[in-house]
Amino acid sequence: MFQKLAWKLWHIICRVSVITCHFFRHTYPQLQDELAGEKWKVKELKQRILQLERDHQDCQARVLKFSPTSECSDVRLHHEFVGIRENLSNWVEGLPDIRNSFEKDFWDSLGYLRVALPYKRSLEAYPKGLAGVQSELLMFSIFRFIWLLSLNGVLGSAPKDDRKLFQELHHAMLSMEPKKDLESMHAWRSDTFKAYTSCERYQRSVHRVCSSMFDELRVFLERFEFEQKFNWDNKFAGLEAEILRPAADFGTKLSCLPNRYRWEWYEDSDTRFPHRLVRKFHLGVYTVQDSQTHNKPLIPNLDSLGDKVVIGRLLVIIYPALFHCDETGGDDILIEKALILIHVRGELLVEKQAKVKTQEEKTLHVEGHFVDGTEN
Structure with a gap:
């Protein structure tokens, strides 16, 4: 009986051994191969996920860089530009009145700033004379001077040789073959300008430009005879802190953004304002200021007037318009309207x-x- 059970047990053990040997000889290697294949697939999927995550981050960065909700959106630029304008307007209005010699002193002083003023005949024909709009003329003169030195063109506060070099580099990039897409071009320009403006050389240049504007504007205003005395040092400290430096920084920011921007002084005014006449439809194109009230014109029954009805005569464009350039062939996007001064009919x-x-x-x-x- 015992021998019979032992034989059966031995038989079972032998069969298990045969099955085990077959498993390790044939099935196990096959399973190992399959497992290795699955591991390779998992590895490939992980690499693919990492690549997709990197692509997603790049897309997010690109969207933030070019979308209107980014840190340097058109809305924010509008806010900064209007802030500079308002600070300058308040600063000028805080000056005492200038004595009767304003008209003569103004034309002489304007030449010192190297600023050209159109519409001279319209101003000279204005019934109250230049003295009646002295604040607006000073705003125009000072802002135009600041614009010429720090806002006009690319990197306006940079040394002339550096600006020329960047312009040549940009033209060279445009002529490269194969052609670069506009997005890549703008990104290259933006990154290059950001790197340059962070250098000490550029910061020294900005400081020199602001100091030069400070000195020349002080000489400009000292040519006038004010009715009351005031503390020149305190007054000009405010000019530097609230207007000159913010304007220079604003010009730097515009140059470093991927998008392009342009200023518009409407110097083709003979086309836009034939005979210097301002019509009703101009009220929707420009921010209009009345020379007598120094505020928005209050014209009775304005809605009943036709678009081409003459409402006044142009005296001066105090501040320019700012546009976001459209690279796709569409119309440029208006960020802020120009401010014009008119003599109401x-x-x-x-x-x-x-x-x-x-x-x-x-x-x-x-x-x-x-x-x-x-x-x-």
């Missing part, structure tokens, strides 16, 4: 004054005859 003012007078007479009539229920 006389008969419109007469009509307005008559309307105000009529309203005042009605008010006086009511107040004069019905005070506490008794006639006054």
Whole structure:
């Protein structure tokens, strides 16, 4: 009995051994090969995931770089530009009035700044004379001077030789074969300018430009005879901190962005304003300021007037417009309108004054005859 059980057990052990040997000889290597293949697939998938993550990060960076919601969006640029304009306007309005010699001193001083002022005949024909718009003329003169030295062109505060070099490099990139796409070109220009503007050489140049503007503007204003004395040092410290340096930094920022921007002074004014006449439709194109009220023109029955009705005469474009250039052939995007000063047409003012007078007479009539229920 015992021998019989031992024989069966031995038989089972032998069969298990045969099966095990077959497994390790044939099936196990096959499973190892399959497992190795699966491991390789997993490795490839991991590499693919890493590549997709890198591509995703690149796409995110590109979207942030070129989208309007980025740090340097058009909205933010608009805010900064308007801030510089408002600071300059407030700074000029804080100056005391200039004595009667303003007209003569202004033309002489303007030549010192090397600033050209169009529409001279319109200004000289203005009934109140140049003294009636002295604040606006000073705003124009100072901003135009700042624009010429730090905002005009690419890297306006950089040394002349450096600007010339960058222009030559940019033209060379445009002529390369095969052609680079615009996005790559703009990214190259942006990165190159950012690297350059971070260098000490550029920072020294910005400091020199701001110091030069500071000195020349002080000499410009010292040519006028102000009715009241004021602390020149304190006044010009504000000019440097709130206007000159922010303007230079703004010019640097515009140059370093991937997108291109342009200023528009509308120097083809003979086409845009024939005979210097300002019409109703211009109110939607420019920010318009009335020379008499120094605010937005208040014209009666404006909605009933035709678009081509003359509402006044152009005196000066105080601040230029700023545009975001469209590289696809479409219209450039307006960031901020130009601010223009006009002399509102006389008969419109007469009509307005008559309307105000009529309203005042009605008010006086009511107040004069019905005070506490008794006639006054």
